[in-house]
Structures are given as C-alpha cells and as structure tokens.
Amino acid sequence: MDKKKLFTVMSLAIGLGTLTVLSDNTKINVSATDTSSVQKFGDINNDGFVDTVDATAVLIEYAHLSTSGKGTFTEVQTKNADIDNNGLVDAVDSAYILSYYAYVSAGGNTGFREWADEKINSSRPSTTTTTQSVQTTVSNSTTTTTTTTTVSGISKVSEIRLSKTEMKIEVGKTDISYVTMLPESATNKEEVWTSSDEKVATVDKWGNVKGVADGVCTVTVTSVDNPTVKAEIKVTVGKGNANKVSEIKLSKTEMKIEVGKTDISYVTMLPESATNKDEIWTSSDEKVATVDKWGNVKGVADGVCTVTVTSVDNPTVKAEIKVTVGKGNTHNFQQINGLTYVDGILVANKSYALPSTYSPEMDATTIQQFNLLSKAAANEGLNIYLSSGYRSYSQQDAIYNNYVSWYGQAQADTFSARPGHSEHQTGLAIDVNTIDDSFAGTPEAIWLENHAHEYGFIIRYPKGKESITGYKYEPWHIRYLGVEKATAVYNSGLTLEEYLGIDSYYH
Ligand SMILES: [Zn+2]
Numbered sequence: 288m289d290k291k292k293l294f295t296v297m298s299l300a301i302g303l304g305t306l307t308v309l310s311d312n313t314k315i316n317v318s319a320t321d322t323s324s325v326q327k328f329g330d331i332n333n334d335g336f337v338d339t340v341d342a343t344a345v346l347i348e349y350a351h352l353s354t355s356g357k358g359t360f361t362e363v364q365t366k367n368a369d370i371d372n373n374g375l376v377d378a379v380d381s382a383y384i385l386s387y388y389a390y391v392s393a394g395g396n397t398g399f400r401e402w403a404d405e406k407i408n409s410s411r412p413s414t415t416t417t418t419q420s421v422q423t424t425v426s427n428s429t430t431t432t433t434t435t436t437t438v439s440g441i442s443k444v445s446e447i448r449l450s451k452t453e454m455k456i457e458v459g460k461t462d463i464s465y466v467t468m469l470p471e472s473a474t475n476k477e478e479v480w481t482s483s484d485e486k487v488a489t490v491d492k493w494g495n496v497k498g499v500a501d502g503v504c505t506v507t508v509t510s511v512d513n514p515t516v517k518a519e520i521k522v523t524v525g526k527g528n529a530n531k532v533s534e535i536k537l538s539k540t541e542m543k544i545e546v547g548k549t550d551i552s553y554v555t556m557l558p559e560s561a562t563n564k565d566e567i568w569t570s571s572d573e574k575v576a577t578v579d580k581w582g583n584v585k586g587v588a589d590g591v592c593t594v595t596v597t598s599v600d601n602p603t604v605k606a607e608i609k610v611t612v613g614k615g616n617t618h619n620f621q622q623i624n625g626l627t628y629v630d631g632i633l634v635a636n637k638s639y640a641l642p643s644t645y646s647p648e649m650d651a652t653t654i655q656q657f658n659l660l661s662k663a664a665a666n667e668g669l670n671i672y673l674s675s676g677y678r679s680y681s682q683q684d685a686i687y688n689n690y691v692s693w694y695g696q697a698q699a700d701t702f703s704a705r706p707g708h709s710e711h712q713t714g715l716a717i718d719v720n721t722i723d724d725s726f727a728g729t730p731e732a733i734w735l736e737n738h739a740h741e742y743g744f745i746i747r748y749p750k751g752k753e754s755i756t757g758y759k760y761e762p763w764h765i766r767y768l769g770v771e772k773a774t775a776v777y778n779s780g781l782t783l784e785e786y787l788g789i790d791s792y793y794h
Pocket of ligand 1: 711716717718764765
C-alpha cells in the first residue's frame with residue numbers, strides 16, 4: 288500500500304491523557320490548551336489526535352530506520368513514538384497505536400499512556416533469541432560457518448485473507464467480510480478495521496461495514512500483531528454511482544460523409560450530476576474515417592467504420608456512430624401504402640411507423656420457418672416456442688397504454704412500442720419463450736443467437752445497442768428477413784438499423 292493511501296485513513300480521532308473529552312463513541316479531542324509533551328504521546332503529527340495517521344507515520348519511520356538506518360523524526364517525535372519505551376521506534380509501537388485506536392473506536396475512554404502502560408505490562412509476549420553457530424566440513428580442506436538466528440515465542444501474522452474484497456451496500460445497510468489471519472499458529476490474531484472515508488462507509492471493530500452515503504471507499508483490516516500486514520475491501524455505497532457517468536447520448540448514431548468532409552455528433556454524458564464528463568474518441572478504421580479529440584469525424588476513403596466515444600470516468604460506458612464514407616453507399620428507400628421499405632426490407636421502429644390500418648396477420652412463411660427453427664432446436668434438446676406473434680395496432684395500443692400507466696411513458700418507451708411502431712404489427716416478428724430477462728443466457732437463448740439466421744431470423748434488439756435500436760436487449764424477440772438477408776445482417780455484426788443506415792427514435 289502506498290503512503291498517500293495510508294494517509295487518507297484518518298477519519299477517527301483519539302485523544303490522550305485524563306484531560307480528554309469524549310464527544311461521541313468515535314472521537315476524542317485533546318484539550319486545546321494543553322500542549323505538554325505528555326499530551327503528545329503517540330500523536331506523531333501533533334494534530335491533537337492519536338490515530339491511524341500516527342500509526343502509519345511510525346511504520347514509515349520504522350521502514351526508514353530499518354533500510355537506511357536514518358530516521359526523519361525529531362527527538363520529541365521519537366520519544367512520543369516509542370510507545371513501549373524500549374528505545375526503538377518500530378512496528379510494535381505502530382501496533383499499539385492502532386490497537387488503542389480500535390479500543391477508543393469501540394467506546395474505550397482510558398487515556399493512551401495509561402492504556403499503553405497496562406497493555407505493555409500485562410500482555411507483552413516473551414521472546415527468546417537463540418543464536419546457533421554450526422560448523423560444517425564440506426571437504427577435507429574447507430570449513431564453513433553458518434549462523435542462524437531464531438526468534439521463538441512469537442508466531443507473527445504474515446497474511447490476512449478476506450472472504451470478500453468487494454462490497455456493494457446501500458445506505459444504512461451493513462455487510463461483513465470474514466477474516467482469516469495466517470499462519471494458523473499466529474499468537475495474536477487481533478485486527479484493526481479502518482475506513483478511508485467515514486462519510487461513505489463506517490466499519491466497527493468487528494468488521495461490520497455500514498453504508499453512510501453514496502460513494503466509494505476502502506475498508507482496511509490490519510494485523511495488530513504485524514501492522515505491515517493488511518487487506519482491503521473496496522466498498523461501493525449506493526444503488527447507482529450518482530456521480531459516475533452511466534450513459535452517453537449522441538445526437539446522431541449514423542453519419543454519411545464524403546472523403547475529406549467532416550461531421551460531428553453532439554455528446555450528452557448522463558447523469559447531469561456526473562463529475563467527470565471527459566470523453567475519448569476512437570475510430571475502428573482510420574483508413575476509412577478519423578476522429579479527433581473533439582469528436583470531429585473526417586472521411587478518409589470509401590468504406591464503413593465505427594467511431595466510438597468512451598467515458599473517461601467510466602470506460603464501460605460507450606456510444607457508437609456508424610460512419611459511412613463515400614458517395615456510393617446509399618440505401619434504397621421506398622414508401623408503399625404508408626409502409627417504409629429500406630433495401631426491400633419492411634421497417635417498423637421508433638422512426639418508422641406502420642399505418643393503423645395495416646393488419647396483415649401473421650406471415651405464413653415466417654411461421655413455417657419458425658417451425659423449422661424450433662424443430663432444429665428440439666433436435667438438440669432445446670425448447671424454443673412461440674409466445675407472441677402478430678399484434679394488431681389496437682392490441683399494441685392497449686398494451687402500450689397499460690405499460691405507460693404502470694411505468695410512465697419514458698420507461699415504457701424503453702421496452703414497449705407505441706402503437707404503429709411495433710414490429711409485431713408486421714406479422715414478421717416473434718417473441719419466444721418467457722419474453723423476459725430470465726430468457727437471457729439460457730441454452731435456448733444462446734442457440735437462438737447462433738442459429739436464428741440459418742432460418743431467416745435475426746435477434747432484433749441485441750445487447751448494448753439500445754441507443755441504436757431504441758430498445759433494451761430482448762434476446763427473445765426475433766425478426767424474419769429471409770435466410771439470405773438475415774445471414775448478411777448476422778455476418779455484419781450490425782443491428783438492422785445500422786445495416787440499413789436508419790435510426791430509431793420518436794421524432
Ligand atoms: Zn417482441
């Protein structure tokens with residue numbers, strides 16, 4: 288653990304001597320008027336508290352002394368740091384400070400000197416040091432002397448294992464990670480718990496971690512016996528990370544530009560409250576289009592590539608722009624009786640509606656092909672069945688309005704189509720099996736993802752493509768395109784929207 292990190296561990300404060308005042312269970316302030324050196328016993332940085340900062344300072348001094356033989360403490364600091372008064376500033380002193388800190392954290396109110404005197408006199412382990420010299424005759428002319436020093440009477444903790452190193456808790460809730468001090472034979476398995484930020488989570492002397500407010504902090508458990516041995520838990524408090532970027536919205540997710548020309552998509556990082564809205568732009572193929580750090584996309588040569596913007600704050604959050612460069616990459620749009628066909632494919636999404644009067648019923652070829660698909664899956668012991676097929680405009684109207692009354696329009700729009708915008712009204716879409724998130728990851732869902740195109744279907748709303756398709760991941764919703772087109776879409780790795788160069792949002 289680095290120094291900087293250690294020094295952030297200072298939320299609890301502990302005072303000294305009999306003049307201390309307990310303000311609550313975890314904080315004791317030293318009387319401001321008392322500046323005698325006795326009062327500074329253990330208070331290495333002279334801030335009026337004996338706490339983990341002091342313990343850390345002692346450990347660092349110990350490291351200085353043991354590596355270079357030179358310390359950095361003043362005479363007074365050295366005196367106040369030698370808790371057990373054995374003429375050394377070492378890890379044992381640090382352990383006493385930590386142990387006292389734990390004692391006061393748990394409500395103890397004896398002054399540090401008094402507490403330390405009692406502790407040192409009563410419980411200091413006895414040690415014996417044995418030095419052995421062994422003479423070994425290796426050959427008839429060489430004699431080697433080996434000296435072995437063994438300290439017996441103490442088996443020190445050398446490792447701390449935790450049952451969990453990450454926690455996600457809500458405000459007011461607690462969690463615990465179980466501790467194993469190793470080796471098993473260690474004589475003192477006492478532990479001290481500290482939180483790097485008690486405004487985010489507190490931890491008591493038994494290791495119960497409690498969420499205080501949304502945020503992230505580190506809870507550290509330290510061996511009292513051997514304070515250089517620690518283990519950490521990363522604690523995340525809150526349902527979401529309110530200050531982290533969780534979504535990137537783009538003003539356009541598709542671009543068509545000519546060679547040498549530029550275009551830009553405006554970025555909105557959400558939530559509004561996110562503290563770091565920095566972005567990184569990358570192009571999947573700089574031979575087709577480049578993108579600069581402000582998001583200006585420039586056509587280089589005819590072709591298609593993907594430009595991605597990533598949150599610096601939360602690199603799992605990305606958004607993509609499909610960039611088509613060149614004049615020849617246009618799609619064929621046709622409007623026939625109020626229906627939109629792109630490259631011959633009937634489109635129904637948030638951008639393109641079907642007339643309320645369009646009621647084709649379920650498409651016969653779609654059903655036939657689905658039956659073949661279902662049979663092929665059955666041959667592999669899988670059960671893929673049709674749960675929902677054709678829906679009329681008025682049925683969708685009822686379904687959508689129901690969802691709006693339950694969830695509100697904004698949320699309903701993420702999973703239910705407004706009337707006229709449902710693909711089910713085309714008679715070419717099918718929902719299989721449970722039609723809910725429990726279907727995701729099942730053997731059936733995996734098989735469907737890999738084989739649907741062989742029967743002419745695509746997974747219409749793939750994972751992570753919500754900003755493009757307009758819908759959350761729906762592994763159960765398949766769309767019939769015919770084997771040739773479905774295979775082409777499947778092989779492209781694109782959504783239908785990307786493949787056809789269209790968007791999907793309510794205009
Ligand atoms: Zn569906």
